[in-house]
Amino acid sequence: MSTTVNSNAGASASASTSTRGSDGRVFSYYPGCSQMAMNRAYDVSTRSVAARLGLELVELEDWNCCGATAYVAIREEQAFVLSARNLALAEQAGRPLVTACSGCFVVLNKANKYMAEDPELRSDITRALAAGSMRYRGTVAVRHFLDVVVNDVGEETVRAQVTRPLTGLKVAAYHGCQFSRPFGERADPEFPDTMDRLVNWLGGETVPFALKAKCCGGLMMTTQPDVGRALTGKILKAAKEAGADCVITCCPLCQFNLEGFQRRVGAAVGCDCALPVLYFTQLMGHAFGLDARALALGDSLTPVAELLHREAVHS
Amino acid sequence: MAVASLDLREVFLQKLYSIPNGRKVNECIQCGTCSASCPTSHAMDYSPREIIAALRAGMLDRVLRSNTVWLCSSCYSCSVRCPAGIPFTDVMYELKRLGVKHRIGDKGAPNTVMAREFVHLVDRRGRNHEPALIRQYFLHTNPLRALRQFPLALRLWWRGRMPLRGHTIKGAAGLRRMMAAIEENGSK
């Protein structure tokens, strides 16, 4: 853990020094609000596979909302304060911050970057944090759990855990928009292949999927349902046409949009959109031999358990 | 009536310029990459490209009364492609905030309500609580539509995905002090 940085100027340079925890295996884990409610399956399955991979996820003590899209839309600096409080907590804990939610990832990562680059913003936020007796020096690295699994843990360790290879399973790896955009630090911003590599290690195959990083419509599924359904419909339709048995996601909002409205979405785009949708962590956990409970498969609105059961019988 | 007086126009531009790379809007070459990359531009009354053109022409009414910014889903497709390096998504956020602050335009009503309710929840508890957010959203927009969501809500509840109680963080009071501090800073 870096202890040398005491000026804000060093913030961006030092960020890289704590990219990994002391042994590269311990992270502060930021679940995100959605994983406490509608998408708790993502949280459950993330913790389960992390344990299998020897990653220690220590839940960030008393974390708060990241300052998500809906918040930024009304109040910007306040949203940065929300992110900064989490970053400060992570800095106190002395570990890099990992989240599995793409929305939280972008918001936290962006706030971290902008604070490092913009001295005025940094001093405003520093003052606000001080009002709550907190401080952030800019030493925390923000990571997406998918990125950690594929780029840090890596092929060898992942393959070693596979007890139920996904032989013959055709997967549409839907990365969504906020995993690799806007910064594209760890994957191509438009054609990320992070989950494709992972599925391959798990013994399955991914179908060519042109819409893998297109937008699912986000909150618009609720606020502007026509727009939301059209976007989600395109994705499900393309996945089906590509011959996928299922879609995997790495974002709770994508997951919910893709699984929750399939009938109405199908009506909107004029085709059958029924397709199992699950988190990459659930698929990975299944390949690792974890049971349905450890992966909260029962939470699914689509026949995920049936898909994996059938698949397990096949192999 | 023009909503944006000259003074206000100046304020808007200053706000835009203050976001990282915000000044790049002046370098737009009107190539249309943004509009054609935008997944929702078909539903917008002005495309992202036209919004930039209107901004530069000083036609702020057109910008703020349009539904465009409220249809931005923050997918960053335009941002990563823009050959002029305009941080579109950030620009759209800024325009949303300006619209809300100056209460201009009602085309984004549902999104504004969603955002407001979100902010209320987070400010109170420190975290979002989805079931509460959705309840508040439909109450403030179209309670009848909520009925249509009932079957889905039931399926979620059945699976334990609709916990009734939300969580309030321990540091809620500290967070409120931080928010007060930044608010004070902004009003300076």
Next chain:
Amino acid sequence: MIAQDEKIGVYVCHCGTNISGTVDVSAVAEYARTLPGVAIVREYKYMCSEPGQDLIRKDIEELNLTRVVVSSCSPLMHEVTFRKACNDAGLNGFLFQMSNIREQCSWVHDDRERATAKAKQLLAAAVLRVGQQVAMEERIVPVRPETLVIGAGIAGIEAAVRLADAGRKVYLVERLPSIGGHMAQFDKTFPTLDCAACILTPKMVSVGQHPNIELLTYSEVEAITGYVGNFRVRVRRRATSIDPTKCVGCGLCWEKCAVKKVPSEFDAGMSMRTAIYVPFAQAVPNKPVIDREHCLHFTRGKCGICQKTCPADAIDFDIQDEILDLEVGAIIVATGFTLFDAGELARYGYGRLDNVLTALQFERLSHASGPTGGEILTKSGERPGAVAILHCIGSRDENHLKYCSRVCCMYSLKFAHLVREKTHAEVYNFYIDMRAFGKGYEEFYRRVMSEGVHFIRGKAAEVSTVAETPEEEGKLIVVGEDTLLGVTRRIPVDMVILASGMRPAEGTEKLARILSLGCTRDGFYLEKHVKLAPVDSPSDGIFLAGACTGPKDIPDAVAQGAAAAAGALSLIDKGRVIIEPITSEINPEVCAGCQLCIMTCPYTAIHFDSERNVSVITEELCKGCGTCVAGCPSGAARQKSYEDSQIYAEIEGVLA
């Protein structure tokens, strides 16, 4: 300290409003009067003008000035001008000093008060320094009559032929097995549509046969030492494995070659070549080379069928790379460009989707000697019913090439015409702005419009394969906003041509290091002056031609090749050249013979005199870079015009 009897003339230039717009010139002049030794101070609108120079000449003659300072622009711009003015009036030009208050002051500041204060400091530095300068004599050295031309594309060929026709010896070095460059790959050329081969091949042949041109293909420049008029060049001739004196170019060897699947560089990967090959039928020299990376004899130690087949016994696997040391008076760099890699923009599908081609691939596809014999066909061998041409791929883009690549609009129009003419397909050009600036270009644009090509004003955002309507099934769907309509359009086509921009050729940076040339931020070579000396490099005796300084079309590249030849010729024909006397010297009394300077000298200008046990500088080779001075532990090495006393005086002035 400035001697009592010194009379320094100080001249402060307004440069129109370039300087006076930001710097209070009168205040600077007023301040100059307070400096030691200053006898006269004048300010003037344009010091570099004839009347401006006259001021200096008149003052030297009438007031017996002993030293002169001009506060104006960069010495790169006008040091020579003012030095000459001093010399004309009988004052040694090295008793002149310039202070740069334009590029380093007025142009980069906007606070008038602080800029004026800085201008005063810079002027004080120059005045104090000039007091320490000593008179020196320029050196005159002979110029060798040979010229080295690096790169044998159209610009290099033009330069070489011009020089050779003037009776001068030229070494023409080309990295590839044949000369011709990119132009040899082109089908027709805009705006006149004459075929590239028809106009280029005669030139290539004349290069091959010219008695004054020594052609060194498959060769690269490895090192250059020396100075203007007297360069020493080391060239590596890669082993071709063919004895050129025996080979008659009959072609039996490549017919029999067992390796048949090497993607052809010349056909931009659209066809395959053998391991022993000539890149194309009209190649000069028309003799094959063996690509040792792919040849089975070299990769696996077997085969050798070509050797057995060759009726002339010309194949010799034992031929080694050859090192040539050449001496030349001038160098012309014409290393050209390479195409922007469209694969960097995944959204257009290059490398991922079939029938998405780069511009060079389309040139080959349309070329009569290309992979399809000039028929424009999709990968499955069908005539396309619709073709999209996407302008500005990589160019005008903050994230890739910031500049306009200049030629793409025109070649895209040419492509549109060729597709219409050969296939009658519907053609859609997605463009941002149509840049048709050259002679006959706008007329060509009109012509292509009249031929029924669809022009969509908007940059294509992506090439999709996800059909939304039955018409789109199985097609490449180009998505772009028609900005004139404000409508996003989806155009289903069978072929997409990407008008990729131009970037510096591979190896540009390496050659820049070898030649000590500068590059712009875009990576192209930096000209001495972008407008007034576009084919001169900042280094005397080294000229630049063609796309190595930035994207150029054929007419411009040819014009630059000829201009660079003229530059080299004017240097060579004069037969002698004046070089700056600013060199280093080593005081043999102080030198301890440690030889550190010999190790650090980048120009191998220092040798060791073992009899006297001291290092000695060869003045002709020394460029006065000062490396030895900085490195010398005993203080024996000193640099003329950069003596400690002069530097300290300058620092004192800045701090004044």
